[in-house]
Amino acid sequence: MIKPLKLLVAAATTTCALSFSQMAMAKSPTVQAIQDRGSLLCSGHNGSYFGFVEVNDKNEWKGLDIDLCKALTTAILGSPDKVKIIPLSWAQRFTSLQSGDVDIVIKATGWTMGRDTELGLQFSLPYFFAGAQLMAHKELGITDATGLEGGTVCVEAGTTIERIVADYLKTKNVKHTMVAYEKASELRAAYLAERCDAFAAWGPSLAVLRATGVDDADKHVILKDVLSSEPIAAAMRQGDEEFVDVMNWAIASLLLAEEYGVTKANIEEVVANPPNPTVARLLGVTPGIGKRLGLRETWAREMIAEVGNYSEIYERNLGKESPYKLARGLNNLWSHGGVLYSPILD
Numbered sequence: 001m002i003k004p005l006k007l008l009v010a011a012a013t014t015t016c017a018l019s020f021s022q023m024a025m026a027k028s029p030t031v032q033a034i035q036d037r038g039s040l041l042c043s044g045h046n047g048s049y050f051g052f053v054e055v056n057d058k059n060e061w062k063g064l065d066i067d068l069c070k071a072l073t074t075a076i077l078g079s080p081d082k083v084k085i086i087p088l089s090w091a092q093r094f095t096s097l098q099s100g101d102v103d104i105v106i107k108a109t110g111w112t113m114g115r116d117t118e119l120g121l122q123f124s125l126p127y128f129f130a131g132a133q134l135m136a137h138k139e140l141g142i143t144d145a146t147g148l149e150g151g152t153v154c155v156e157a158g159t160t161i162e163r164i165v166a167d168y169l170k171t172k173n174v175k176h177t178m179v180a181y182e183k184a185s186e187l188r189a190a191y192l193a194e195r196c197d198a199f200a201a202w203g204p205s206l207a208v209l210r211a212t213g214v215d216d217a218d219k220h221v222i223l224k225d226v227l228s229s230e231p232i233a234a235a236m237r238q239g240d241e242e243f244v245d246v247m248n249w250a251i252a253s254l255l256l257a258e259e260y261g262v263t264k265a266n267i268e269e270v271v272a273n274p275p276n277p278t279v280a281r282l283l284g285v286t287p288g289i290g291k292r293l294g295l296r297e298t299w300a301r302e303m304i305a306e307v308g309n310y311s312e313i314y315e316r317n318l319g320k321e322s323p324y325k326l327a328r329g330l331n332n333l334w335s336h337g338g339v340l341y342s343p344i345l346d
Contacts, residue, residue, distance in 0.1 A: 026242055043104070046092075047185045051063060071250055105236075111123040111232070135221065135223070154179045155181070160228075250300075257308075284301050
């Protein structure tokens with residue numbers, strides 16, 4: 001009886017292994033819909049959110065989030081030109097995702113428990129970290145949020161900033177009036193017209209505004225309070241874990257490319273002579289990265305060739321090659337003092 005039992009166990013194990021293998025290689029219905037349509041619908045902004053989602057002088061979309069939309073589009077469809085950017089306000093982004101008007105939201109979106117559990121969303125690996133802060137008119141003579149007692153704080157509607165600022169000022173016992181604006185342009189105009197004592201926003205966007213969007217940067221001060229440390233991630237509809245895998249490994253591949261020095265300029269050279277097994281897997285020289293996700297074996301190679309690695313994306317949109325000159329800080333690789341990292345590509 002022992003041998004038949006062993007055979008049964010072996011057969012069951014093989015069946016389970018095949019079942020799990022088939023599940024692992026199941027194709028994302030969202031990816032299938034994108035491929036059938038021939039385009040990926042990605043969130044934009046109803047205006048410009050500088051450094052992340054903005055429109056240039058040629059009426060072309062640009063920014064860190066836009067480049068991630070292009071990266072994902074290249075991974076799935078082979079070309080960044082097949083992305084369609086859908087302009088959305090902050091308040092519209094989740095309803096548009098739920099209704100299918102967009103396939104994914106890549107729009108400076110914070111990963112929160114409420115969004116994760118109540119809105120039918122799931123999130124990718126964080127690709128950016130920043131906190132909420134306050135900028136005030138220097139003439140008020142204040143350096144921190146306690147100086148806003150009785151003042152007016154303006155914020156963009158439909159963002160996590162509203163809740164974060166309200167909670168923070170409540171804990172500080174600072175009585176204030178909160179005014180929410182639907183558009184970033186309206187918010188900036190209200191602050192610059194001094195209808196607001198302070199402007200609450202994401203730290204990087206305040207730094208961008210102070211550096212490039214005001215006549216005299218010295219007339220504005222970013223208060224020392226850091227109200228949050230927010231992980232920024234792509235948002236997708238729940239129920240399509242395979243699509244989350246594709247987005248996660250697109251982000252991971254951009255980080256791995258930076259870690260191993262793979263750039264737009266040298267990628268063909270690296271493909272011809274990979275320095276290690278991880279890079280060989282990343283660039284599809286050693287098969288596996290495509291089959292596991294239901295994509296081409298060369299999807300990551302093509303993606304990096306089009307948009308560059310994470311460092312290249314960051315520097316041209318927010319860093320030293322941009323008008324904003326924002327240091328990477330937390331948004332460096334873990335090996336360079338930051339918090340960004342890739343899962344292991346085995």
